[in-house]
Each structure stands twice: as C-alpha cells, then as structure tokens.
Amino acid sequence: MTPRTPRAKATSASAQPSYDTESATLLPTATPIQLVDAEGNPSTAETGNLPLPDDAALVRAHELMVMGRRFNDQAGALVRQGRLAVYPSSHGQEACQVAAAMVLGDQDWLFPTYRDTVAAVSMGVDPVQILLLLAGDWHAGYDPYEFRCAPTATPLATQLVHAAGLAYAAKVKGEDKVVVAMCGDGATSEGDFHEALNFAAVFKCPVIFLIQNNEFAISVPLSRQTAAPSLAAKGVGYGMPGKRVDGNDVAALLAVMGEAADRARRGDGPTLIEAHTYRMQAHTNADDATRYRTAEEVEPWVARDPITRSEAHLRSRGLLDDAAVADLKQRAEEMAAEMRLGIGKDRDLDPAELFEHVFAKPTPQLLEQRAQLLDELAREEATK
C-alpha cells in the first residue's frame, strides 16, 4: 500500500473547482446511445462514437440474457406455486443486468437491488441461493465474498453508498477493483442516491452507477419522480459524466459500461449511466399493474425486447444459429430444473440460528432467549 500524504489545506479562492468548463461535457447525449436497433440492425441513432463490442462478448451476453429470462420465468412460476413469497421480475431488463455483470472482472464487485437477481446470477451467484431470501429461508442466501456480490438491497439507494465505500477501500488498499452499483429510477429520488454519487465523485472512487430507468417505481411514473431532462443529467451536479443508453440494447450497454469501467480503472472516477428500459411486468407478483397502466402502454415495449433484438442481430451476423439457440434453450431448461428442485426441496431450518449471527458471539441475553426457545420447542415436541 502506498502511504498517503495528508491532504493539502485549501489554499486560496482559486482552490474552487473550475466553474468555467466541463459542465456541458459532463452532460449526457440528447438521446440514448444505441448500437443495435430494435430490429437487430446497426443503429442509425446516437452511438456516442462507441464501437460494437466483440463477437464473443455479444454471444456471451445473449446467452446470459436467455438464462436470465428463463430465471425470471421460473421464479415467477415458483411464486405461483407458492414456493416463493414474492418475486420482483426483471423481465425485459435482462440486457442491463447482464451487461452490469459482464463488465466486471474477477476482483470486481456488484451491488444489486431486489430486482437485480439476473445480474447476480450473471455474476455466478447460485440461482437457488439467491432465491432463498424470497423463499423465506434467510435474508441473504449466498456468501457475498464468494461471488463479489453484495446482498440484494431492499432499502432503496442505501447500497449505492456502500458500493462507493467498498470502491474507496479498494482504492486506498491499492487493489484493482471496479464496482457496479445498481438502482432504479425511483431510487434516484432518495437522499442516499445523492450522497453516494457525491462521495464517489469527491473521492474519485472506481464505481459505476447504473440506473435502470424502467419508467416506474411501483405505480409511480417517472414524471412524478423527476422533472429533470434525464436522470443521467444528474451526473453534472456531482462532476461526473452522465450517459444515456438504450437499456434494451445489450451491445450499447456493454460498450457504455465498458467505457465507464475503463475510466474507473484508470483512476478517473465514477460514471453515472441511465439505461432506459421498461418494467414489462407488475412491480412484483403482489402488485396489480392494471390499476395504474394499460396493456396498450406496455405493448410498444414488446417489440423492443432485448433478447429478440440480440438474437436477430447475432443471427444476421452469423454468430448464432438454430443449433446454438436450441443448445442454449437446453441449458436454460437445466437451470430452471435445478431451481425447481432446489427451491422445491424441504430445507431444514434451525430456529436456534436466529440467535447465532446477531453478533460474532451471542450475548448472555441472546443465549437466554435461545434457551427459552429451545425449551419451548422441546416441550412442544414432547407433547406431540
């Protein structure tokens, strides 16, 4: 670790950040960056001068999206069967989630939300383990260190600050680590969003903030969330570049995220990325979306599906054929079967574990309480 010198005292009025330049250069493009259009053809829209990612990456992304979609479908089915209490589906948002994971290397970290299970699975988290939260077994079902994937966060935007802090730790320890921190459009209204971006920018943390703007926060449309010209435009207020990207174009996402990851790795600090996508399903199965939007509103987004688009693109370029599609489908089915098996299985839950992890060492009070519970259970058992 390189020893750090104390920060210089503020020296003069000119120690102010330079007001005169930059602002405009930090603003996002007027329209989202797109590399592949909805039909799978090279985009004629704003490309941000970014080249298409290499073929292998595009194929890999497609595979992960297909797996992700199958994951979403299977989780939904498990809810209907009563195996999961609830599931926030990311159907339609697979491109964002896959890209978030793909730009990360072996040292890098992901900070996902409850809707980002496909991103977590793309990081390698076991599909069954990540569902244990929703199955009701325990809160976080996997080891965050094993997968460099923080527990999926429910309290909105809180995880963004953690992400910045972990990136800071990596920086001061001299580790080469990039962090992707994810949130939704609604979460951008929380104070923690603001504080996270500000800390990350002030300390030039190697972190990428990825907003999946799916136009809704439960029932609340984006127009109620902000009056900003775009969510990406918020970046300038922190002195970080804001990028807008077509959230259903995995090629564009890989390119924009990849650029931001390079920037972070170079030590140039954070980037704010707004991926414009759409929440195709209700907020969760417990939600009734017909109360606040019509089928006609959802309709146009079907044609913009990220997987259809990617398949068309890859097929047109000869990177995917029927055999590969069938093979992929097969692998996805295998994963789904594992999910059904894993979640369907009866798992022994030990009530004593309730007291085990509150502290590294249970307090005398917790030991008493555990003894009380075990005694109750023993008596119950005895009277059976």
Add this chain to the structure above:
Amino acid sequence: MTPRTPRAKATSASAQPSYDTESATLLPTATPIQLVDAEGNPSTAETGNLPLPDDAALVRAHELMVMGRRFNDQAGALVRQGRLAVYPSSHGQEACQVAAAMVLGDQDWLFPTYRDTVAAVSMGVDPVQILLLLAGDWHAGYDPYEFRCAPTATPLATQLVHAAGLAYAAKVKGEDKVVVAMCGDGATSEGDFHEALNFAAVFKCPVIFLIQNNEFAISVPLSRQTAAPSLAAKGVGYGMPGKRVDGNDVAALLAVMGEAADRARRGDGPTLIEAHTYRMQAHTNADDATRYRTAEEVEPWVARDPITRSEAHLRSRGLLDDAAVADLKQRAEEMAAEMRLGIGKDRDLDPAELFEHVFAKPTPQLLEQRAQLLDELAREEATK
C-alpha cells in the same frame, strides 16, 4: 380554492420528460453574474443580461447591509461579553442575506439557517428576539408567523424541504406566496438538499433555493464537498435553472433573486441560485480558523467586501452622501444599543414552561413531572 382533478395516468413511453432539449439551458453561466464590480463600477463580467435594480432598491439594500454588519459586530461583542453562548457570523455575506429578504413581499416566507440572522432581521424579525436562541433563553425566540420567517434551522438542509412544503401549501391554497430557502455550500451534500430540490421541481413549488457558497463548511473547503463544476450546476439534475451570482454584489443578487421570484410567482417553479461569497470569520466564535486556513487566504476577500462595494457604487452614482452615511451609522448604533440592552437585560425564565409546549395540552406524565420540578424548586426556595 379551485378543485383539483386527479392526475392523469402515465400514458405511454412518451410521457417521459423530454430528454432532448433543456439540459444546456438549465446550466448556469460559466462565471457568476455580476452587475457591480469590486470597485463599485458597472461590471464588465457576465451580467446574465440582467438590468441594474432600481435606485431605491439599491439604497435600501445598502442600508440593510450596514444594519446587518452592525448586527454581526454587536452579536460578536455580546459573545465576547458572555451574553451569547455562540454566534455564527455572516460578516461578508450581508449582500446575500439582505437580497434574500428584499425580494420577498408581504405574503412571502423565508427559511433561514443559523447563519442567516441578518436575513431574518432584514425580514423584520426583532434583533433581540432572534438572539434569544443563542442567549440560551429558548429555541426560537420569535413568532415565525408574525415575520413569515421560519425558525433558524440547525440540522443542515432539513429546512429546505419544509420550505418546499410550505410553498406547495400556498400553491394548492391559491395563495400568492414565494418562499426563499437558504443553505450553505456544505449543506448541499446532505440528502435533504437533494430531496427538497426534487420535490420543489416535481411539484413546481414557488421556491427559490439560495446557496451561500462561502467556501467552507466549518473547516472543510468546498473542494472536499463536491467535484461539481459549480453548485448551481446541480439544478439541471432536477430540471430547474441553476444560476451563479457574485455573492458580494448586492445588485446582482437582487436582480437574480428577483428574476427567480418572478418565475416562481408566474407558476414556473423553483430556481437554484449559488451565490459565491466568503466566510470572513471563523465558523463561530467557538471555532479556530487558523487551524485550517491562513490570513493570506482571507485577505483577497477583504477587497471584495459587499458593503464597501455598494457604498462606492452608490456614491459614484450620487445615491449616497456623507450625511446619509452618517445617518445610517446612527441608526445602526441605535439598533446595536437596543441589542445590548435587550440581551443584557435579565429575563425571567419560567422552568414550568419546559412542559408547556411539548404538546398543545400537557400529558398527565408531563403534569407529574412539572409538579415534581415545582416541588423541588419550592423546597429549594424554602431552604434558602
């Protein structure tokens, strides 16, 4: 009150805010708007195409600044005499504070911080009453409704949300009310700053957010607070115009604030204004600024004093002469004498009042506790 119709459902993807325009137009000017330069001459810098305020306003502003400076000096003296526990001086920031009050009409409200006592006094708050907090008598020493001036806020940025809420109430009640909400550069880092601006913009509340960027948050320089090109640049992230203004040029402040007030009154929503000024003294008398900045750093700002500048300007235009200056000084001395008298005076504080205002009607528990205290005091009295 006009009945309001339920808000329209989000209709389609095109209900998104328009990303394509605006951003740039919301950005502040590259340099702060200035109408009168440090020597009191018409500025040759960025004027934002704003005309000079009328003579009467400039003279009035000068008077209020002189009174404000005297207020600051006297409060400082009262601290040294042990009459006040603490005083956060706004010496050097009088132009911002006076302008904040002056753009407000008889219906309008101010939400000041602990450092904005000069703004409050300019709203008509009694100079003695506003110091009662710092004298230790009670928390808020004046009636907020009488002066349309919220209690000076200590928890940073919290008052900005209140300001937006009060402006919203005025709006739905159809009242013509504009609100000025003040904060410092440091406070812009708080989550509540973000939430306040966002609410104000989404609901188009008639509120002006005035940041006094005095380059320090206690010891922490602005460069540690943000990496943004300017604080005013944060406006675009909420879809509101951001303005930069020379915080020591009362003419520019009146013009920029006035324009924002007009905008608010027209129903066009909030404006973010960053006034660049400097904290000439320590954070409070309890602070030791020599620990984190040198006298040389402060030095250049002496020449930019807002009152010297205003006096030079008014004199050069024949709007102020020696007689007027002497008369003003006299009035300021009278106010200072009243402050000394008012704060020096022994005031009877009733311990029973501790229980009086916790609820509209004291609870049985508070009545018991009051009885206990009164009994103690009676016994103490008896043994004297």
Add this chain to the structure above:
Amino acid sequence: MTPMPSAGTPSPRVEKITVMQALNRAMRDAMTQDENVHILGEDVGTLGGVFRVTDGLTKEFGERCFDTPLAESGIMGFAIGMAMGGLRPIVEMQFDAFAYPAFEQIASHVAKVRNRTKGQVSLPMVIRIPYGGGIGGVEHHCDSSESYYTHTPGLTVVAPSNPADAYHLLRAAIASPDPVIVMEPKRLYWSKAEVDLSRPRPGIGKAAIVRDGTDATIVTYGQSVPVALEAAEVAKREGRDLQVVDLRTLVPFDDATVMSAVASTGRVVVVAEAQGFSSFASEVAARVGERCFHSLAAPVRRVTGFDIPYPPPKLEKHHLPTVDRILDAVDSLQWEDQ
C-alpha cells in the same frame, strides 16, 4: 352517546368492515369535512397504497391524495412545510423500516416544532406507519418500530387493534393539533369486526379493558391484542381468568387505567411484538413496577420479540408472541405464593 340498538334489531349503522376499510373511511370522512386534509406518500394515489388503505381517495379528491417522489425524508419534511402552511397532511410510510430515512425530520422537527416555537407553530400532521410482522414479509418489511417514536418527546403515538379504534383513533389523530404517529397493525388490515362508526369511542390517551379478569392482567396493544385475547380464552379453559388491557394509545400513556387494572389482579404480563430490550414494553414493565410495587404478587413478565433483527418468513413464528408463550409467562407468575 348514541343509544344502544335494541337486541335482535341491528342498527342500520352497524356494518362489518376491516381495519383497512376503517382507516380508509376515516381519511375519506376527514377529507370530506376539511379541505385542508391532504394525503401524501409513495403509491398512495392511483394505486391506493401498496396495502390499498388509500384506495379510491385520489379518484374522489384528486391531488389531495397524491404520490410523491420516492424519498421518505422529503415526504416528511414536505409535510412539515405543508402543515406550517395551513394544511393538515397525512403521511403514509410504506413500511415500518422505510420510515427510517425520515428519522431526522421526525426526531428533530416533527417532534419539536411546537416546543421550539413556544407553541407558536403547531404541526397538525399524521404519520401512518404499517408496523409489525406475521405476514411472511421479507427483511425490512416487518419491524415494530414504535419504541423509537414513543421515546421521542413531542410525538403522540397510537396503535389501534380493531376496526372501530382504527377509525376513531385516526380521526382523532387527524383532528389533533399535534403530530400523531399511527402504528397500523399490518397483519390485522384484513381483520373484520361489526362496528357502528357513528358511536363515539374513547379518545387518544385512553386505554380499554377489552376483557375482564381477576387473576392476572395482560397489557398489550396493536396487533398483539387478538393474540392476548386468545391466550385469555385458553387460560379460561385452564382455569385462569385473565384481564386484557388494550392500550390503544402508547403516548400519552394511560397510567390511570393500567395501574388500576394491575392493582386489581396483582400479576402482569406485557405483550408486544417489538424486540424487548429498551422498548416501549420495558417502559410499561418499569412503570408498573414503580407504581404498583406493593400490589404486585409476582415480577412483571414481558413477552416480546427476541432481541434479534426481524427473522425471515419461515422463522418468524418463533419470534412473535404466541398464545403459548403468553401462557408460559402467565404460568411463571409465582402462583405458588398465592
């Protein structure tokens, strides 16, 4: 007082409604009577709230029941400003743990504004918080957070346990000149009772003896009330006659009712879902110990949640006060000393 309907001929005003409907009705009636009553929160508008407590109110009252940006501190602070500006805001927090971002606004402003200003500024606002567990909710959706608020001077805190109280306590909260926190018993939202909403009920600050009994007193509130009543039912069969006090209001505390109830039995169990340490239940136990010391035949027992973060759904049954656990506590009240 409305006269009691004669037996056999139910008054037309008697109706069977849920806690949720009662809350909804309270807001609707208040909004109809006073145009200054406004509701704000996340998804309270078109959706009618994630629990549907505000269902139909936006349709009826337009922007007076409105969705805000997703920011609880902002919602709370905005409501403070609205109240200062002459409105009577009702804030819905979506779930207990999601009120925490608003904690500074609550503790440093909502609770203090009247006092800071010597009564010159009052804040007539209501903060509705669905609290508690037992609904199979995942982490952060089942906290019993009332003790944070009962510990904060300046906050009135009510906790209804049934439709009638839900209606009347919420009406009283809206009418109060002071900020009132309504801890809504999430698990009981769908529980029904026959009520006549036109009949007055005891106001804020009054506990109710919801079951008479002579052997021991169970002091409880909110969604633990039905559990306590059930325990009393079972105890009855086992030969013990339990009195149940439904506190209804946590702050201000109804010492008079509680202490006289306790004095009448000499044995007390306090029941609440929240983790017990440093909790409102601790206060009840401490007060009873302090004020009824010589009437007590046995130590005051507490049946509360364990001192652990709220458990995952599959384990929550072990954490929540159950009939058995209450009966165990009752059993431990040193009957051998009788």
Add this chain to the structure above:
Amino acid sequence: MTPMPSAGTPSPRVEKITVMQALNRAMRDAMTQDENVHILGEDVGTLGGVFRVTDGLTKEFGERCFDTPLAESGIMGFAIGMAMGGLRPIVEMQFDAFAYPAFEQIASHVAKVRNRTKGQVSLPMVIRIPYGGGIGGVEHHCDSSESYYTHTPGLTVVAPSNPADAYHLLRAAIASPDPVIVMEPKRLYWSKAEVDLSRPRPGIGKAAIVRDGTDATIVTYGQSVPVALEAAEVAKREGRDLQVVDLRTLVPFDDATVMSAVASTGRVVVVAEAQGFSSFASEVAARVGERCFHSLAAPVRRVTGFDIPYPPPKLEKHHLPTVDRILDAVDSLQWEDQ
C-alpha cells in the same frame, strides 16, 4: 496483569489525561498497530474535530483520518462499504442529533449485515457519538440518543465515564468484529484522571462497581456517573451508604454484576440523562424488577431527563439529573419499611 506500582513511587506510566486525550490516544494506538483503521467524518481532518478528539491524527496518518462531504447517511454508508472492503472505519458523528440522518443506514444495515448474511459479512466499524447535555449547547447539540441504539438488535453500545474506560472501551470497540457505538460523554471530554493506560481493564460487556455501599444501589453510566458518585458522597455524610454501578456497556447488558449488586442492597435508583420514557433506563428498571423482584425492598426509581425535548441552555439545569434529585429518589425508597 501489570503489577500495581508500589505506593509513593508512581509508575512512570501513570499520567493525568482527559477523556478526550484518552480517546485520541486509543485511535492513535490502533492506527499505529493496524493500517486498516481509518477515521472519517465532518471536520475530523485538519481541524481535528469540533471537539478536537481526532487532533493530530491527519498530521500523523494523512488521509487515514479524513474529512468527508457533509452528509451523515453518506458517511455511515461509506463506512459500511469500507468495512466490507476490508478496512476498519471509525466514524465520528459531530453531535448526537446529527447522527439521525444516518438512522436508516444504522438500523437497516450496520445493525443487520452480519445477521443478514449468516455471519459471512462482518462489519468491524466504530461509530463515535458525543452525547448528552450540560455544556450550554443550543438545540440539537445535547440529545442523549443511546436508547435508539440500545433498542436496535445487532448494535453493541458502550458509554465510558472516565479516561481509562474511554481508552480501553474505544480500543475494544475498534478491535471488535462487530459494529460498536461509542456514546462519548461530551461534558466529560475535559475531565481528567490519573491513569495507567498499559493496565488492562474489564472489556466490553462488563459493568464496574465504582463505589461500594450497602444501603442502595445507583445504576448509571456515561456522564451521569460523576453525578451519582457525588450523590453517594453527600448521602454518606447524611448517613446512607450508596453503591454505584457504572454500566460501561449498555449492550450487551451485564446482568450478572447488576443483579448481584441489587441483591446486596435491595434498593435501586437508575440514573440517566436521556428522557426516561421508553428508554434504556426503563429497560434497567424493568430488568431489575423482573430478576430481583424478591430482593427489592422498594420500587426501582428512575432519575432521568424529563419527557421533553432537550431544554435551552438556561433551563437545562432543571432537566438534568442532579445530586439533589438522586438523593430525593434515594429518600423515596421506603426506608420506613426497613
């Protein structure tokens, strides 16, 4: 154990230092030993903190003691991430009430991360909070906020009352694999004592009997300890022999020491500055009532702040526990029944 220096020849290690110096020393020593220890907060760097507790640390350790943007939730969340990333952050909150913006990060994350992850992620972090009144501070600068934290499962909470404990408890907090909240006794920052920091002290979770006595037990902590000791001094002259227990740690609670102390006297007064309702002091009273019921000769009395927002400076003397008020409480312990 280091041997006691022989009387008359003070060991060179004995020195007279303030609580503030002890805290400063604890951080300095920890930072010297472990490069993963970092300090962050508002004004902790160049300025050394508004109370100067971190004085000189930036000079010595550079950016390892660093100023952050002014945002408490951000600071807390950033520290969580730092801890997850392998550092051992120490967070300074500038004043008690200014920790409230961080409440969600504390309650929903700091307290829960280990449990959520089945122990796979631990958060070795320290949150230092200067608490309490008696310094003539204006509103929001004098809250006793410990009960919010003691009620939150997963948080260890310590409250030193003297330089030696300040040093050792903070060292232990930094060494702990779990998050520890250190309630620093603001008013005692400048209070001095002769200490030998090289001598070990009881660790986290151990209360200390700081004065022996046979007539009644005062249970207290933090900045109320000197007041209790003074009361005991006066009581002695008045013929009553008071035992004083300094809890040192609020969570986990040292039941063993407290209950055996109480059993030895049979009379108890709990003293704390915080408003009493639903507070940590309620817990102490409730526990003692529950566990020492048959040893008690009189009800447990509490001497706490009133249930009001912290008063303005000129009135705070009426609010804070005083020697007289403690003695009044002792007097009320039904001595006539002896």
